[in-house]
Amino acid sequence: xxxxxxxxxxxxxxxxxxxxxxxxxxxxxxxxxxxxxxxxxxxxxxxxxxxxxxxxxxxxxxxxxxxxxxxxxxxxxxxxxxxxxxxxxxxxxxxxxxxxxxxxxxxxxxxxxxxxxxxxxxxxxxxxxxxxxxxxxxxxxxxxxxxxxxxxxxxxxxxx
Amino acid sequence: xxxxxxxxxxxxxxxxxxxxxxxxxxxxxxxxxxxxxxxxxxxxxxxxxxxxxxxxxxxxxxxxxxxxxxxxxxxxxxxxxxxxxxxxxxxxxxxxxxxxxxxxxxxxxxxxxxxxxxxxxxxxxxxxxxxxxxxxxxxxxxxxxxxxxxxxxxxxxxxxxxxxxxxxxxxxxxxxxxxxxxxxxxxxxxxxxxxxxxx
Numbered sequence: 001x002x003x004x005x006x007x008x009x010x011x012x013x014x015x016x017x018x019x020x021x022x023x024x025x026x027x028x029x030x031x032x033x034x035x036x037x038x039x040x041x042x043x044x045x046x047x048x049x050x051x052x053x054x055x056x057x058x059x060x061x062x063x064x065x066x067x068x069x070x071x072x073x074x075x076x077x078x079x080x081x082x083x084x085x086x087x088x089x090x091x092x093x094x095x096x097x098x099x100x101x102x103x104x105x106x107x108x109x110x111x112x113x114x115x116x117x118x119x120x121x122x123x124x125x126x127x128x129x130x131x132x133x134x135x136x137x138x139x140x141x142x143x144x145x146x147x148x149x150x151x152x153x154x155x156x157x158x159x160x
Numbered sequence: 161x162x163x164x165x166x167x168x169x170x171x172x173x174x175x176x177x178x179x180x181x182x183x184x185x186x187x188x189x190x191x192x193x194x195x196x197x198x199x200x201x202x203x204x205x206x207x208x209x210x211x212x213x214x215x216x217x218x219x220x221x222x223x224x225x226x227x228x229x230x231x232x233x234x235x236x237x238x239x240x241x242x243x244x245x246x247x248x249x250x251x252x253x254x255x256x257x258x259x260x261x262x263x264x265x266x267x268x269x270x271x272x273x274x275x276x277x278x279x280x281x282x283x284x285x286x287x288x289x290x291x292x293x294x295x296x297x298x299x300x301x302x303x304x305x306x307x308x309x310x311x312x313x314x315x316x317x318x319x320x321x322x323x324x325x326x327x328x329x330x331x332x333x334x335x336x337x338x339x340x341x342x343x344x345x346x347x348x349x350x351x352x353x354x355x356x357x358x359x
Contacts, residue, residue, distance in 0.1 A: 008337060014354040015340045019312040022290055027194035028208055032186055035215045036179060042216075 177222045185225075186215055189235050196239040199309045201246065202298050210246060214239045240314055244324055247306065289352060296346040304339035307332050 047055055055063070119127070177185070193214050198207035214235060218225055225231045297305060307325065310316045316324070322332045344354050 008340075011340050011344060011354070015343060016312050018293065018354050022293060024191040024195040025198050025294070027190040027211060028204065031190055031194065031208055031211055031215075032183060034208070035186060035212050035219075036183065038212065038216060039179075039182075039219055 177219070177226065181226075182219060182222065185218070185222075185231075189232060190215075192232065193235050193239045196236055196314070197243045199294075199297060199313060200240070200243040200306055202302070202305065206246065207243075210239060210242050213242055236314070240310070247302075292350050292352060293347065296343055296350070299346055300339055300342055304335050304342060307335045308339035308343070311336050 042050070047059070052060065052063075190211065194207055194211045197210040197214075198204060201207050201210070217238060218231075218235060225234065228234075297309070300308065307321050310321045310324070311318070318329060318332050318336075321336075322329045325332065347354055
């Protein structure tokens with residue numbers, strides 16, 4: 001009588017030999033034409049939309065000094081813009097930021113007041129009941145989703 | 161030269177192949193690439209998409225693949241990686257639900273029969289058997305089929321499969337063991353004994 005371990009090893013050997021002997025699946029006839037069509041589409045793109053390595057040599061050679069020039073220009077612009085700002089403009093910007101902060105903090109305080117009013121006036125049993133109901137709904141929807149996923153996605157072939 | 165699965169992505173084309181040359185290259189390897197993706201995904205459309213992407217990457221790095229004896233291995237590795245990446249998009253759901261499925265599958269291990277001396281199905285043609293085995297593979301749930309294919313077709317060790325799928329080593333071993341049993345059972349239902357196939 002064979003032991004379960006021995007049976008498992010024999011099964012593994014049989015399955016391995018069986019699967020190894022399977023010939024490769026035949027690729028669809030459309031694969032070759034799809035690849036060639038996609039390659040042609042990519043080849044047809046203008047050179048500046050292709051990889052840097054495929055740019056014309058002159059464009060590649062020009063690209064480096066032009067990029068360096070743009071970077072230098074950007075730094076110079078930022079510096080010039082910073083020095084052009086006067087103190088009046090700075091104070092105006094600061095006061096605008098201060099106003100925004102005050103609005104935000106006012107809104108937060110209002111929210112806090114509304115929350116406190118709700119907790120004072122609505123019975124706590126209602127609040128906990130509503131939270132429990134929401135959790136129950138969430139759990140039910142998750143369960144339905146899980147059942148649908150398992151029946152439609154995980155075991156689609158078994159379902160057929 | 162060392163080929164990695166990203167070689168073609170990182171290396172600019174040194175010498176683009178002619179369409180005829182690349183077509184010949186594709187014809188040599190397309191079945192292998194497609195099989196790798198199709199057996200893992202079990203979805204012909206997705207497998208074709210993945211195979212297309214593999215060959216587009218191969219085209220970009222064709223300078224290194226041309227005449228390279230390791231080209232087949234490189235293509236297979238890229239196909240496997242792309243397919244697993246595709247499956248990984250659903251990994252969290254897959255791992256979670258496969259754990260549930262495992263719990264339910266616990267009692268389905270039945271005794272297996274081996275190596276009967278005679279078979280009433282000896283006249284079944286080889287290609288029909290191959291199709292039946294492929295169909296049986298497709299019937300396995302994904303959490304069993306993917307590690308089984310990686311182990312028996314791609315010949316990856318258990319540890320690497322666990323790393324790639326980001327699941328524990330015991331789970332990989334259990335899933336593969338159950339996949340073999342389920343495969344043998346499905347084939348037995350169709351009158352095929354895996355032990356006889358080796359004869």
